[in-house]
Amino acid sequence: MFTIGKLASLTSVSNDTLRYYEQEGLVRPAGKSPAGYRLYDKDSARRIHFIKHAQQCGFTLAEIRELLVLRGRDKACCGDVRTRAIEKKLQIGNKIRAMKAMSKALDQLIADCANETQPVKECTIMAALERASVSTPVR
Amino acid sequence: MKVEIFHTPGCPACVAAHAELRTAAQEAVQDLEWREVNVVDNLDHAVDLGVLTLPSIVIDGELVFTSMPTVTQLREALIARNKGRA
Numbered sequence: 001m002f003t004i005g006k007l008a009s010l011t012s013v014s015n016d017t018l019r020y021y022e023q024e025g026l027v028r029p030a031g032k033s034p035a036g037y038r039l040y041d042k043d044s045a046r047r048i049h050f051i052k053h054a055q056q057c058g059f060t061l062a063e064i065r066e067l068l069v070l071r072g073r074d075k076a077c078c079g080d081v082r083t084r085a086i087e088k089k090l091q092i093g094n095k096i097r098a099m100k101a102m103s104k105a106l107d108q109l110i111a112d113c114a115n116e117t118q119p120v121k122e123c124t125i126m127a128a129l130e131r132a133s134v135s136t137p138v139r
Numbered sequence: 140m141k142v143e144i145f146h147t148p149g150c151p152a153c154v155a156a157h158a159e160l161r162t163a164a165q166e167a168v169q170d171l172e173w174r175e176v177n178v179v180d181n182l183d184h185a186v187d188l189g190v191l192t193l194p195s196i197v198i199d200g201e202l203v204f205t206s207m208p209t210v211t212q213l214r215e216a217l218i219a220r221n222k223g224r225a
Contacts, residue, residue, distance in 0.1 A: 079147070079149055082147060082149075083147050086147055086178055086179060086193060087192055087193055089182065090178070090182070090185055090186060090190055090191050090192075090193075091191055093182060093183070093185075093186035094186055094189070094191060097186060
């Protein structure tokens with residue numbers, strides 16, 4: 001059994017992050033020491049590694065919670081997990097499109113601003129952003 | 140009318156559901172073009188159409204269902220769309 005500090009060093013995660021994971025129901029202590037400190041077991045360490053790897057693949061903590069539930073469900077099959085992985089890829093594909101559109105919009109602004117020595121009040125990028133904010137309805 | 144159902148292969152329950160939906164669609168619409176699209180092989184096309192969850196159903200290029208509809212829901216959507224075209 002490990003203390004929270006030991007678990008943090010084993011998994012390269014801060015104590016605060018571990019407490020947050022616990023608050024979010026992603027890990028829970030296996031017991032308590034006689035002095036009342038939380039104690040964790042090897043399964044907690046495995047769960048933390050699982051969470052870190054899933055985060056690296058773009059899964060949010062809410063999605064990771066679902067994956068952890070699936071992991072413990074007898075009737076779940078690999079197809080359930082695969083579908084979630086494919087849905088994550090769709091989301092990432094969508095974000096890449098949005099980022100490319102943003103990058104293209106910036107390209108246009110940068111190209112339009114040919115004179116870097118102009119005062120900021122005459123900056124075409126600033127002017128374009130002002131126009132964008134005027135044309136965007138305020139909610 | 141073109142109906143595309145985006146899915147991941149390998150789920151026997153889904154295959155059975157697709158067959159039911161297809162039959163209902165064929166009964167509801169005469170000029171039906173039914174496509175079962177494997178998302179893994181057509182990811183860009185799925186992203187183009189805004190598909191984020193599986194299964195999803197796109198009718199004439201518009202994302203209409205983001206989860207598996209019932210037979211009735213699909214039939215009603217197709218009939219309403221057909222009326223709109225007439």
